[in-house]
Amino acid sequence: xxxxxLLVKKSGPLYGTAHLYGAKNAILVIMTxxxxxxxxxxxxxxxxxxxxxxxxxxxxxLGASVSFDTEVKRLIVDTTYINKSExxxxxxxxxxxxxxxxxxxxxxxxxxxxAMPGGDLIGMRPINYHLEGFKKxxxxxxxxPPFASARMSxxxxxxxxxxxxxxxxxxxxxxxxxxxxxSNTETTIINAALEPEVYDLIDVLRKMxxxxxxxxxxxxxxxxxxxYPIIHTIIPDRLEAGTLLLAAAITxxxxxxxxxxxxxxxxxxxxxxxxGHTITTGFDMxxxxxxxxxxxxxxxxxxxxxKTAPYPGFPTDLQPLMMAALCTAQGISTIEETVYExxxxxxxxxxxxxxxxxxxxxxxxxxxxxxxxxSNVIAADIRASCTLVLAGLIAEGxxxxxxxxxxxxxxxxxxxxxxxxxxxxxxxxxxxIAVDDQKQIQISL
Ligand code: UD1
Numbered sequence: 001x002x003x004x005x006l007l008v009k010k011s012g013p014l015y016g017t018a019h020l021y022g023a024k025n026a027i028l029v030i031m032t033x034x035x036x037x038x039x040x041x042x043x044x045x046x047x048x049x050x051x052x053x054x055x056x057x058x059x060x061x062l063g064a065s066v067s068f069d070t071e072v073k074r075l076i077v078d079t080t081y082i083n084k085s086e087x088x089x090x091x092x093x094x095x096x097x098x099x100x101x102x103x104x105x106x107x108x109x110x111x112x113x114x115a116m117p118g119g120d121l122i123g124m125r126p127i128n129y130h131l132e133g134f135k136k137x138x139x140x141x142x143x144x145p146p147f148a149s150a151r152m153s154x155x156x157x158x159x160x161x162x163x164x165x166x167x168x169x170x171x172x173x174x175x176x177x178x179x180x181x182x183s184n185t186e187t188t189i190i191n192a193a194l195e196p197e198v199y200d201l202i203d204v205l206r207k208m209x210x211x212x213x214x215x216x217x218x219x220x221x222x223x224x225x226x227x228y229p230i231i232h233t234i235i236p237d238r239l240e241a242g243t244l245l246l247a248a249a250i251t252x253x254x255x256x257x258x259x260x261x262x263x264x265x266x267x268x269x270x271x272x273x274x275x276g277h278t279i280t281t282g283f284d285m286x287x288x289x290x291x292x293x294x295x296x297x298x299x300x301x302x303x304x305x306x307k308t309a310p311y312p313g314f315p316t317d318l319q320p321l322m323m324a325a326l327c328t329a330q331g332i333s334t335i336e337e338t339v340y341e342x343x344x345x346x347x348x349x350x351x352x353x354x355x356x357x358x359x360x361x362x363x364x365x366x367x368x369x370x371x372x373x374x375s376n377v378i379a380a381d382i383r384a385s386c387t388l389v390l391a392g393l394i395a396e397g398x399x400x401x402x403x404x405x406x407x408x409x410x411x412x413x414x415x416x417x418x419x420x421x422x423x424x425x426x427x428x429x430x431x432x433i434a435v436d437d438q439k440q441i442q443i444s445l
Contacts, residue, residue, distance in 0.1 A: 320386075
């Protein structure tokens, strides 16, 4: 089979307007939450990316019936006939978020068996917080590699159950919250993750009939007997917004994203301002709403220091992309990664393009230079693929990026959105690139 590369040519400043599709990290968990209901639910603003398509296959394997109108971004899921509670390694290895079916399957059938996700390039990615939470809610958990299995015991639960997360894990908070929504106790998750995508799931569970209250750093869930199908529009993807804003920042452009949520990107926006970019949000308008972001980028951005943290801190998923933008900022920037133990592989690829970066432990020190140079580079994860695309937009010559499947996993036609604003990005077969750059076949995503 012929592989593919992303080809990025040095582009001028980006100008225009872009519309965000639904957040990948919200839609995946919301799709799994539908298992808790019996009947037909409708989800709107669903991105047509590879992870969503894999989650559709997973739900179909469990017995759901799914139809996806990729033109209008509408997903219709009938969960009435789900009759399996096992997820095999073949699908688990392709989509790590499939661990998020475990809570809903336990809630609906009292049993779940899911192949354990392994570590990946950015970290170990354990699931101990998920499993400990299930145990607190009355599950008996068994680890028999490659499977993690759980079944609800007949143990009578106390009236209230406290689950303390050592770290505010997004996935563990979501998985525990979904099971707790239909369990026989009032659950308080202490040190819960409160990312916008977790709020979107809370919104969905409440529409289904769940009783959920959000307190400072905690979520309180009073279990109910039954949940019902819903109609829901997925929140706009703040990571796609961050990618577009940084593409404008790095090229010195001026773009608007009318449906971006400024309140989902507070610290990120402050860092862009600290670099010298002019950012106008809905909060700056007479209506004073969180909706809408415009960037008018400076041609001479300056260095900033970044430290990743759980929401509302600087998102780890925008850390690699911010690094690309800081490679050509004036001065010395530092980026400290605190969420994942090994999220610095992109520094090596950026260095191939001329970036001046040294890594000390979990901190990268970036010395700003005038320009980058096109090179052959490899994307190791979704966000690294965007990082290299951003770097390619300002690099002299052409950047050829391998690892295209990561780009396809996370985004729906992001290359077209960028190209509509002046970027020069295309997808081409490896062999065609090698034979004749002039005759590249453009393959639309
Ligand atoms: C989600 C996002 C991912 C984002 C991450 C952090 C989805 C589909 N993915 O991933 O894009 O980068 O949040 O914002 O929503 N941990 C444990 N034990 C556990 C669970 C997590 O030690 O049981 C650790 C992880 O190894 C990691 C940290 O906690 O170092 C954060 O992970 P977590 O918030 O769970 O990330 P995900 O939900 O997997």
